[in-house]
Amino acid sequence: MSERTSSEEKRQLILDAAVRVFARKGYHECRVGDIAEEAGVAYGLLYHYFSSKEEVLETIFRDTWTMMLGAVSGIEGSGEPAPEQLRKVAAVVLRSWKRTPDLIGVLVREITRSPHLQDETKEIGEAFAALERIVSRGQEVGTFRADLEPRLCSIIFYGALEELLTGWVLGQLPDEDEDVERAIRTVATVVCGGLMVADAGRDGDGVPGKAEKEGFEPSKEVVTPLTP
């Protein structure tokens, strides 16, 4: 109780500081001292908790993707229709921009750093696998057309999300709350619309159908948020 910051808290303190610094200057452009300074700890303490600067970044990646995986898994297990599930994934992912812009900035900017992806592939791969299963089940129940590879569809869907985040990160896209909501609707509409069989529930206004209009999103509290 009286302990101000436990060991684990100190570790998180450093991670949070690293996210801010990486977001501000980029991984390669920042020095280890910047992170320590931002965290308000001594230079070498970082090396008590992490074996290298790179491990700090890897930890950020892993932690985030683990959360992401948890969120997607939760949605996947909800039993809702596939289009609604994709919509929720889009909502979780895209809303995280406003929640934790620094973290998203780091992920977007450094996502393809070679060494990480090799290792992080597990978490990322599982997240993609979950998306893939959502698409597959949509196909099985006849909601989605069956002539497309679920794998490719999950990639298309996730790529769309990532590019939207990139637009916000780079300041090339307006990101007011309503802009974010519109982006969620648009990506859900386009991708789900393209995935759904031609006449399934199509009444002329696109995928999410009436649900959208009926206040389709009570799940906000249910879904694990993407961030700490």
Add this chain to the structure above:
Amino acid sequence: MSERTSSEEKRQLILDAAVRVFARKGYHECRVGDIAEEAGVAYGLLYHYFSSKEEVLETIFRDTWTMMLGAVSGIEGSGEPAPEQLRKVAAVVLRSWKRTPDLIGVLVREITRSPHLQDETKEIGEAFAALERIVSRGQEVGTFRADLEPRLCSIIFYGALEELLTGWVLGQLPDEDEDVERAIRTVATVVCGGLMVADAGRDGDGVPGKAEKEGFEPSKEVVTPLTP
């Protein structure tokens, strides 16, 4: 003929070598000496043609995006229907993986690295603008539904393409010729399908419709390939 390598050829020699080295080790992980060695020239000669290591990367970016912009512009001006145009953009972009995997690898891995995007934004921005106009025109002629922002749609579309390329670059996705063609069809089907108005030309199988079956792609020679 007797001239071994002209100045301009030497410059390109270095650029090509840089692409291979960046693809192999990444921009930050490679040394200027690696590029020179790969090009078979001396250490300092690189500085006759480029003012810095970074300018080499920027040149690769600019050249490629200029080509990309040219290709997209060409497609945009073809007068074909919007879905067909998007399809061709997808074809040009995705087929470039097999043509020039190293170059794509560099673009995918380094694409969001901070300092570059500031400058490259112009070319990239114009490419996005062209995609946006394609979507807009599809909306104007009633092919695409009008209730979606063209900007967001272009982002979704391009994000899908980039994520597919990423899958190939990272070796997480099969990339035989038929896989590439399937990816082209899939992204065109999904995105165009999601963009099109519910009953416009829908005959139950999605966007590319009959066109696909009628040998829809004589454009291979027409379209400027994405690479040198």
Add this chain to the structure above:
Amino acid sequence: MSERTSSEEKRQLILDAAVRVFARKGYHECRVGDIAEEAGVAYGLLYHYFSSKEEVLETIFRDTWTMMLGAVSGIEGSGEPAPEQLRKVAAVVLRSWKRTPDLIGVLVREITRSPHLQDETKEIGEAFAALERIVSRGQEVGTFRADLEPRLCSIIFYGALEELLTGWVLGQLPDEDEDVERAIRTVATVVCGGLMVADAGRDGDGVPGKAEKEGFEPSKEVVTPLTP
């Protein structure tokens, strides 16, 4: 009895651990943490008993040279003939390799490292002085030729011992018990033989003469062993 480890024992525990670690990795190459780990104590406890890492090494040096000095002094005061005294010194020094190889390894490897010799010079110097006196007395009683400087002789003698130890430490010389005994005989024979006046006791078989054959070494228990 019930006391697990007294303060003094803990101190010695750390010293013993340090000897093992220094022998294994060398003084400069090992970390303070290595010593603590080897001793099974916590990081900072070392600083309760020693003021620095260097003091640990100095303590090892001083303790050992104090013992060495004690052994040599004991031999010097035995009243035996000079050749026999040198022989016993050789025996004490060289046999210590098998007794405490780690300690000898540390002494051999770190012996001339700069800062230590300044301080240790006192003990080392006294040991050399004792050797010198042994030689001098041999000269006074006519056993050793008088035309050689005792100081140089003591250096030659000790250098021979140290180089033999070095050969064992570096694994370049066989070190079975009989090899050690042969080394003792050889160094005594060569050095004493060279020191002795041409015809003094020379009966054709070398220095230690009959003494050697008569079981010349009952001193094993008498002489203070070189090690704790």
Add this chain to the structure above:
Amino acid sequence: MSERTSSEEKRQLILDAAVRVFARKGYHECRVGDIAEEAGVAYGLLYHYFSSKEEVLETIFRDTWTMMLGAVSGIEGSGEPAPEQLRKVAAVVLRSWKRTPDLIGVLVREITRSPHLQDETKEIGEAFAALERIVSRGQEVGTFRADLEPRLCSIIFYGALEELLTGWVLGQLPDEDEDVERAIRTVATVVCGGLMVADAGRDGDGVPGKAEKEGFEPSKEVVTPLTP
């Protein structure tokens, strides 16, 4: 001709500077910058010629031992009597103190640095082997007593030389020219005296016998000096 310092000369410049700095402060206590400063070159240039600070020391060791080996080999092949050969080795080794005190200081102080001896063992080992052969031949022709192991004798002999050098390096021993010459005589007398058969050439004054008095050392110019 007009070239002030060739590449090889620059390399040697750095080595010479390193010897001076190592002699002054010791290997561990000096910084790479000290070497560069002493050599009058830039910090990083050292890394053009050597891969690390340690390689600089190793090069000094190897070069010197190669010279030592050459000198000993030359003496070994001279066909002179074994005692005279040992005497010349002593002369070459001990006189090197006055010629190149810094170099000797480095060798004496750092000789047992673990990693080096593993590698340098080849040159050092060959030098010992040459000494061993000198002793063996002395035994074969009946000059040296045959009941001693040549290997041990070579170690005893070299240890004596090294300890004398150590005495000078540490300033514990007078090192005027006459002191050096006396040390040469003493070590030759003692070791050769101990090695020789009791009455072989013994006329009461030890080994070098008359030869010494007859101007026994015209070899000064003949023998390869130990230093560059």
Add this chain to the structure above:
DNA sequence: CATGAATGAGGGTTCATTCAT
């Protein structure tokens, strides 16, 4: 006594860039 988190100066090394040849 004992612990180990915290400190931070200092080290070796790298490497983009320059420049004399």
Add this chain to the structure above:
DNA sequence: AATGAATGAACCCTCATTCAT
């Protein structure tokens, strides 16, 4: 145009030492 030796600032990391608990 071409070379590669020379430069030196910058960086990551180590690790002896301290100190609050």
